[in-house]
Amino acid sequence: MATFTERMGPVLLFWLGLCLSGTWAVDKGNFKTCDQSAFCKRQRAITPGESPYRALLETMELTNTKLTLQLINDNNKVRLLLELYRLQGNITRVKINELKPLKPRYEVPDVLIREPPTEPLSLLSQDENGVVLSLGAESQRVIVSARPFRLDIVEGRDVLMSLNSRGLLGFEHLRMRKDTSQADPEADNKEATDPPSQVETTKEEEEKVEDGMWEETFKSHTDSKPNGPSAVSLDFSLPGVEHVYGIPEHADTLKLKTTDSGDPYRLYNLDVFQYELYNPMALYGSVPVMLAHNAQRTTGIFWLNAAETWVDISSNTAGKTVFGKMLDYVQGSSETPQTDVRWISESGIIDVFLMLGPTPREVFSQYASLTGTQAFPPLASLGYHQCRWNYNDQEDVRAVDAGFDEHDIPYDFIWLDIEHTDGKRYFTWDPHKFASPKEMLQGLMDKKRKMVAIVDPHIKVDTNYKIHNEIRSRGFYIKNKDGADYEGWCWPGSAGYPDFTRPDMRAWWAGQFAYDQYEGSMENLYTWNDMNEPSVFNGPEVTMHKDALHGSWEHRDMHNLYGFYVQMATAQGLIERSGGVERPFVLTRAVFAGSQRLGAVWTGDNAAEWDHLKISIPMCLSLGLVGISFCGADVGGFFKSPSSELLVRWYQTGAYQPFFRAHAHLDTPRREPWLFGPENTALIREAVRQRYTFLPYWYQLFYHAYQTGEPVMRPLWVEYPQDPATFALDDEFLLGRDLLVHPVTEEGARGVTAYLPGKDEVWFDIHTFQKHNGVQNLYIPVTMSSIPVFQRGGSIIPRKLRVRRSSACMEDDPYTLYVALDNRRTAEGELYIDDGHTFNFEKREFIHRKFSFTNNVLSSVNLEPDAQFTTKSWVERIIILGASKPSKITLRTADDQENQLEFDFDASMSVLTIRKPGMNAGADWTMTLQ
Template identity: 85%
Template sequence: MWEETFKSHTDNKPNGPSSISLDFSLPGVEHVYGIPEHADSLKLKTTDGGDPYRLFNLDVFQYELFNPMALYGAIPVMLSHSAQRTMGIFWLNAAETWVDINYVQGSSETPQTDVRWISESGIIDVFIMLGPTPTDVFSQYASLTGTQAFPPLSALAYHQCRWNYNDQEDVAAVDQGFDEHDIPYDFIWLDIEHTDGKRYFTWDPHKFPQPKDMLQGLMDKRRKMVTIVDPHIKVDSSYKIHNEIRSKGFYVKNKDGGDYEGWCWPGNSGYPDFTNPEMRAWWASMFAYDQYEGSMENMYTWNDMNEPSVFNGPEVTMHKDALHGNWENRDLHNLYGLYVQMATAEGLIERSGGVERPFVLTRAFFAGSQRYGAVWTGDNTAEWEHLKISIPMCLSLGLVGVSFCGADVGGFFKSPSTELLVRWYQTGAYQPFFRAHAHLDTPRREPWLFGPENTALIREAVRQRYALLPYWYQLFYHAHHSGQPVMRPLWVEYPQDTATFSMDDQFLLGEDLLVHPVTEEGGRGVTAYLPGKGEVWFDVHTFQKHNGAQNLYIPVTISSIPVFQRGGSIIPRKARVRRSSSCMEHDPYTLFVALSPKRFAQGELYIDDGHTFNFDKQKQFIHRRLSFANKFITPSWIEKIVILGASKPSKATLKTPGEFFQFIVCSNVSGFHTQVGI
């Protein structure tokens, strides 16, 4: 009598209908954020009179914008913010969840936000993070679910992907194309077509007959590859992976106790039960070099379709009455993708004997997924609105722990105009995960296919990313240690500035770089808000100084990427951009010193080997604080110092053990450069 039918699917509901719910009232609050993943504005909208926000991991085809519908991931964490306080609510429940939001006027005209959480099953398990500052909330949440995994430095560089590069010759041609057009990249990706009939952990014997030769060719150039490994397994008695999972009883079961099967890319497929720790341990062992034939140490992994996607299932996912041991899928559905990424990341660590940091990208995620790698916003579309929405989508993820996020540059579906593609590269270069990707049926769009002028524009955007890698790396180091987001809304650093509370067309990287991408077709100017009364901001391209606490209109051309450095900061860069980040490993640094109105600046420089756990296990790293106050002293290897905002010549002293280098820096109105011979 409890059964429910959805189209041709029947939900058995053996335990009957159930739900749990709890209401929260937030006095004095008019802004709430978080509960990704939704293609919506940063500030969550009222759901009064409409559908609630839904948290239920689904494979959504061509998702709609500004819609509370469920997408690929679900993190049941909401932040509230006012000029007086920041707080967080963590509703720890992995079942299908709905969140109602109502902005109301309380007594005496005091604003209030009411929030209702409703989950289909489970228990009420709620954590209230009292702040009171944004930084406090981030660290409180990190204490519960962990911090962002510290990625290899190369993972912060540029990734080239499409569905699919055809064969080994195609990979070699694309790789060579980057060299011929002087565009750096670190990773080239292979989608599902590289496998032998969609059997993961295998290679197509005709198109990729010598995968190690291909990987060695990339390694010789200090580049890397990512291959896709999805969690649906072809039901095929000649397929080793399937036979072992079935023989060990590791598949998810249907309500009658048999192996649950559904339709996905390989056809009829089984779904490993990643909630089982024995299954995860076995899966991890499959990434060993003697198990995953053709793999090498410069090959990493992409987990897609892990909501899980079931083409012939209800809402293109697993039936809720499927069984994970004694638990129904309805109880833990939103955890499946996290466990897939967890097992994969552990496999990449194990294959190196625990030495190397992994890189794993996932589409589905839950609270805590940040511990295992990166996330992307799924199958977006080559449209201007999708470019714009990538900013609040990534900001929302960063607020709830997932700093390593990005959107497919250029859009996955359809074909971008040349202008849109250029603007997307310029935006993606300043978002944490920087990957171009495209659908199988779209025309090729490698960066050099749109004429020399556009190739030059894309090259410049990518080069700006590579020059800033030292800064990106130290931001991720802090995210790993303290849970602070890498890409953050302005209100995080200016919590009492009400003008910033709803902004989601610009953002901060750390506290020192402000980025306002150009996301309008035919845009001839943007209006950026520069926060901070009494502060100054410097255009990183022209070195022009601007006062804070103002809206600044910036005329733009197709080559413009409006970025500003905060006065009072020091940002490390590398001026020599080479073909990959690994090739820049031993290059010296350039420090960009932006002086505050009081002629002071401070920053830091973090260096380690870029790829192992030795920074943690053996404390093998350099972490230097940098300061400028009349003179500049640092023990680090510096070749150039650029000081912005000086009004007269300054003396800088560069100190290294046993040596001193002195030079006079000459100033002008826009800044100055001095080359230091070391």
């Protein structure tokens, strides 16, 4: 029998090799480049402008809602089936599959929230060169050109998007390998025009076998490919576009770069140890959504494919393009900029949604209509989270909790990493270090605080472990290519990997969170899913073998979905344990399209370096653009030890990012907020307290994200889409429309320059109330206490200034309204209140109010008269920025009571402060300034 050291060898070697190297940097040799990924290399070698694909117009069928048309590859006579749909909300869907595949090809399930509703299509014209269809809205047409096949979406005289305009459509048909016993004995008798899915490998294709078509080796790992080559690819041209965004997760700038001289951006969920910055390498998440923007329009491309995917981006000039007899139109001059994008996936089908905007908000709405909106989180999860790998034991947890009280720093959640378990067996507690978890959880609950404990998807192979025994007995583990349970190495040593793609497995997993199953758990214990790419220490590229099996499907078909399913099952478990009453909070590392419906994400194993602080901004902005608003980065950096200056600046930045958690590696020195001297403790305290004062605004923003799909943290161009100065900015951001944040992310900074947008806008410094005009680069001197944040003139933001030990302790506390007047002396804003943690808001148990200031009257009106909720909170102060001094202020309440209010006016700053107006936060009222 193997010794412990022998059994743990791969794990120890993997991590010790990394940690002891002293470099604390990613070993890029562990991960493939495009040239080392056979299908990427093959597809990228296709010559532009020589497309073999032709549309067979005689096969066209058009119904009210769908166009079908066969395409043929003139080189090998393979026929494909194209389907085109016009979807509600200005979306066009294009699907391309083999006409008669040898076996079904994988189509991604569970990501779309429903089968998208369609709108009518109609034929405008047809001749031997192609077809023109009306898309109905706004004079939009689809032009299908026959030879070579090409698809253009046109609105008026503008080409919005072209497919296969560069001739890079590639579709590797499924086939039988000639040199195996699987070959079809009848193949030689088949007609050449038969779908070659039924035809053996050609001589030309046989010669490519060594290029990884049927087998591929990377380092010591061999990937058997029983289905042979199956890659799909398609190019898209975007005339007039120079800026594209999205396809997270990458540690790169917000504006995506051209990839002509390097690797494409890779989408393949991987456990990348301290990732390299400004690199198109794959990271933990893969969301195959790209947004394109110029001053006239925003569009989006959603490539629904869960296999390994590479995305090439090139900058081009749109030349003159003529669409023959079908369109009397010549596109622009040769000076028109253009971005060309090419998507390449290893398997599956082409299923792409073209979201045609035209505004950023409409693209967000279009994508949300397909994959859903951000889950509405519990209010407490928007507070501060304290974590490290690992708090040692219950006494350590108690001491850290007490430290926050002693230093008057609020927090809501304390976290436990893998060491809290009994030997890395998830759903358990170390019997010595965490002998009475309920006592620990009750102590937190008494202070209205909560805990998160990690539950990873790798399961220790141990016959004394109930979870393992049940998964194995039910046959729920992923299988290897030979049909046995797949095993890999992770934290517990030898581990099995549950097949979360199975609904019955997810249902069983959800059941494990029940209080009578997860011993020691209570209602204030929430969950963190790490390592769910999945991470396999001894696997190819530190992940699962692609030829592992999920039933009849290979892992290669659905790799990027695995983490999505893990988070789905976990979130469902937290919902079910409360009888469907309580909203879950689940943090995940691996994400896919639709993950926004399930909880929060963080940017993985970053480092205590200034550049990692800076990159957290574009990384979260990119995730927000594709629906995942609840994003954050490990405050202070996971690896290495931050200087006190870096730690303070990271707290100041993290306080204004959606998910606010400090986290640190096992081998780093402790860094609780009070360990860096009293001056730095005070600076961190102030940053965290600022976060808590804005919780009403954060909660309102997340409610809007849940309702609309609009990002909470957003690039400036989303709100100022016609201002080119905003298009590439990623060192500052907006929270909603009304807060502009420019964190200090440079070591030793004495000042920052913030761009304030909006020709007719004014912006108020939230700390000094200084007023600044829009459309300027404002230099801001900074000290260590500075967090440059500005409130937009024309907005009203509710805050709670009585900061307590946790968000729940502030539930009934009063509000202060910050009214920032615009140049027209008007402003508006909202307030959203519910119980903060249940699904009762779906039963319309909430308060949603609109505040408006116009003609010197400030009012509060009910936006949802049929909603019912009560609050004990009231309005204790109103601060009006950019005000004039009134002679008196009169408050009229809903019962027609009138009161004169006391106020102070600072003439030097034009700030009016109205004290103790005393209205209930859920009441109607008007306040007149005379």
